Amino acid sequence: xxxxxxxxxxxxxxxxxxxxxxxxxxxxxxxxxxxxxxxxxxxxxxxxxxxxxxxxxxxxxxxxxxxxxxxxxxxxxxxxxxxxxxxxxxxxxxxxxxxxxxxxxxxxxxxxxxxxxxxxxxxxxxxxxxxxxxxxxxxxxxxxxxxxxxxxxxxxxxxxxxxxxxxxxxx
Amino acid sequence: xxxxxxxxxxxxxxxxxxxxxxxxxxxxxxxxxxxxxxxxxxxxxxxxxxxxxxxxxxxxxxxxxxxxxxxxxxxxxxxxxxxxxxxxxxxxxxxxxxxxxxxxxxxxxxxxxxxxxxxxxxxxxxxxxxxxxxxxxxxxxxxxxxxxxxxxxxxxxxxxxxxxxxxxxxxxxxxxxxxxxxxxxxxxxxxxxxxxxxxxxxxxxxxxxxxxxxxxxxxxxxxxxxxxxxxxxxxxxxxxxxxxxxxxxxxxxxxxxxxxxxxxxxxxxxxxxxxxxxxxxxxxxxxxxxxxxxxxxxxxxxxxxxxxxxxxxxxxxxxxxxxxxxxxxxxxxxxxxxxxxxxxxxxxxxxxxxxxxxxxxxxxxxxxxxxxxxxxxxxxxxxxxxxxxxxxx
Numbered sequence: 001x002x003x004x005x006x007x008x009x010x011x012x013x014x015x016x017x018x019x020x021x022x023x024x025x026x027x028x029x030x031x032x033x034x035x036x037x038x039x040x041x042x043x044x045x046x047x048x049x050x051x052x053x054x055x056x057x058x059x060x061x062x063x064x065x066x067x068x069x070x071x072x073x074x075x076x077x078x079x080x081x082x083x084x085x086x087x088x089x090x091x092x093x094x095x096x097x098x099x100x101x102x103x104x105x106x107x108x109x110x111x112x113x114x115x116x117x118x119x120x121x122x123x124x125x126x127x128x129x130x131x132x133x134x135x136x137x138x139x140x141x142x143x144x145x146x147x148x149x150x151x152x153x154x155x156x157x158x159x160x161x162x163x164x165x166x167x168x169x170x171x
Numbered sequence: 172x173x174x175x176x177x178x179x180x181x182x183x184x185x186x187x188x189x190x191x192x193x194x195x196x197x198x199x200x201x202x203x204x205x206x207x208x209x210x211x212x213x214x215x216x217x218x219x220x221x222x223x224x225x226x227x228x229x230x231x232x233x234x235x236x237x238x239x240x241x242x243x244x245x246x247x248x249x250x251x252x253x254x255x256x257x258x259x260x261x262x263x264x265x266x267x268x269x270x271x272x273x274x275x276x277x278x279x280x281x282x283x284x285x286x287x288x289x290x291x292x293x294x295x296x297x298x299x300x301x302x303x304x305x306x307x308x309x310x311x312x313x314x315x316x317x318x319x320x321x322x323x324x325x326x327x328x329x330x331x332x333x334x335x336x337x338x339x340x341x342x343x344x345x346x347x348x349x350x351x352x353x354x355x356x357x358x359x360x361x362x363x364x365x366x367x368x369x370x371x372x373x374x375x376x377x378x379x380x381x382x383x384x385x386x387x388x389x390x391x392x393x394x395x396x397x398x399x400x401x402x403x404x405x406x407x408x409x410x411x412x413x414x415x416x417x418x419x420x421x422x423x424x425x426x427x428x429x430x431x432x433x434x435x436x437x438x439x440x441x442x443x444x445x446x447x448x449x450x451x452x453x454x455x456x457x458x459x460x461x462x463x464x465x466x467x468x469x470x471x472x473x474x475x476x477x478x479x480x481x482x483x484x485x486x487x488x489x490x491x492x493x494x495x496x497x498x499x500x501x502x503x504x505x506x507x508x509x510x511x512x513x514x515x516x517x518x519x520x521x522x523x524x525x526x527x528x529x530x531x532x533x534x535x536x537x538x539x540x541x542x543x544x545x546x547x548x549x550x551x552x553x554x555x556x557x558x559x560x561x562x563x564x
Contacts, residue, residue, distance in 0.1 A: 056554065059476055
């Protein structure tokens with residue numbers, strides 16, 4: 001298994017797991033078709049994230065991403081937390097395998113949605129369902145890229161000619 | 172470190188008798204069996220002995236119909252591409268099923284790029300092909316039907332004899348990918364009535380990197396590898412004599428011990444299935460309850476994803492395999508599980524447990540104990556579990 005020590009640590013001992021019943025903001029990303037779902041709950045005090053919890057359905061990487069982003073965001077102001085990116089999460093985990101960068105690295109998206117949900121609630125826009133977003137599974141821009149090695153691929157080809165992986169649905 | 176191996180299907184452990192035979196073979200200084208001198212003759216005799224052993228295992232009418240090669244993948248590639256190339260004059264249409272192994276799927280993918288067309292028949296909820304669907308799919312230009320004997324993810328065994336009756340009547344060549352069956356359950360090429368049958372030594376306690384293709388005499392097929400006249404002109408390249416010796420011994424022991432191995436596996440399977448049902452709620456068992464490999468259990472554990480289960484079991488020195496997309500390095504859920512009607516989420520949380528002669532009841536007991544805890548831990552993190560429990564409440 002090509003996971004870093006930090007990933008394995010967060011996977012084996014995940015921080016801040018569990019539902020938060022009195023959350024001030026909730027963000028949900030992903031769907032089981034992609035293989036990963038992540039829900040982030042935040043508690044906000046004086047514009048700071050005073051507490052944060054998560055629930056995740058997904059692989060080892062997805063669980064580690066959720067755990068580490070909960071640590072990264074805890075105690076930060078909403079503005080600071082809004083600047084956390086999926087890239088910085090992956091870096092904090094000492095890197096992730098390439099194919100996990102796309103499907104499992106949804107933590108920052110979930111956090112940003114939770115923050116947006118907090119702002120919406122404060123502005124009186126109360127939604128019954130948590131804020132959610134499905135990550136795109138097709139192209140970025142007009143071109144198609146292999147989800148495993150990021151090399152440009154032909155829309156018609158059933159496999160990536162660079163890394164040899166199957167492309168069909170997700171590129 | 173004592174690891175409990177419940178992932179036999181990835182590659183069965185080598186039998187001690189096979190190890191010894193291969194070590195002895197290395198020390199024998201075997202040469203090229205095609206050589207005309209006495210050293211070549213001596214090697215050719217050993218090769219012939221192994222060919223007889225493998226022929227007996229699948230009850231081939233003649234040992235000449237056994238072609239040694241590098242394993243299951245090559246067997247499948249040779250059977251499908253070799254028949255496709257040799258019979259393109261008749262037509263370019265191939266019939267297969269929705270739950271074949273990647274070796275078949277990707278071979279067909281390549282042929283599709285060369286203007287061959289493929290019809291893939293569905294399976295029922297147990298993963299069984301209906302032979303009538305195969306009959307309906309065969310057209311005037313069909314020259315090959317390729318259906319697996321048993322499925323590597325759910326263990327279901329196909330009605331090969333019935334399909335072969337149809338292909339014979341319609342004069343279409345029939346290849347059966349029996350890589351996960353040969354040496355595990357009885358496979359008799361004459362009784363089945365197939366024209367080609369793929370097998371691999373590492374699926375019955377032999378070495379990896381060696382396998383064989385049964386080619387019924389008279390079947391029109393091109394070689395996959397071009398070169399010398401080895402293997403009755405059907406597979407060029409100097410034979411892997413050390414591996415073939417190992418395969419021969421593994422075949423002989425498999426034939427001798429098949430009944431006792433099956434009895435042992437069935438006992439373990441019963442214990443495993445019962446234990447899973449008693450200890451873990453919200454699971455599905457996949458595959459046919461009777462017509463299946465005796466040493467495979469496929470279980471979909473709802474609300475959690477397979478890779479996490481594998482990693483946590485690995486920490487406890489238990490080796491299992493998942494058909495979750497992530498751990499297998501692909502992004503899609505298993506085509507086999509989706510074909511038998513599992514949804515995406517359940518397909519993600521599926522374990523394939525395979526075991527054999529070195530597995531004990533105590534191993535199964537320990538696995539069940541550890542798994543119970545792992546499932547509870549992962550479910551406590553799962554938003555799907557929370558939603559399901561809330562909906563049920």
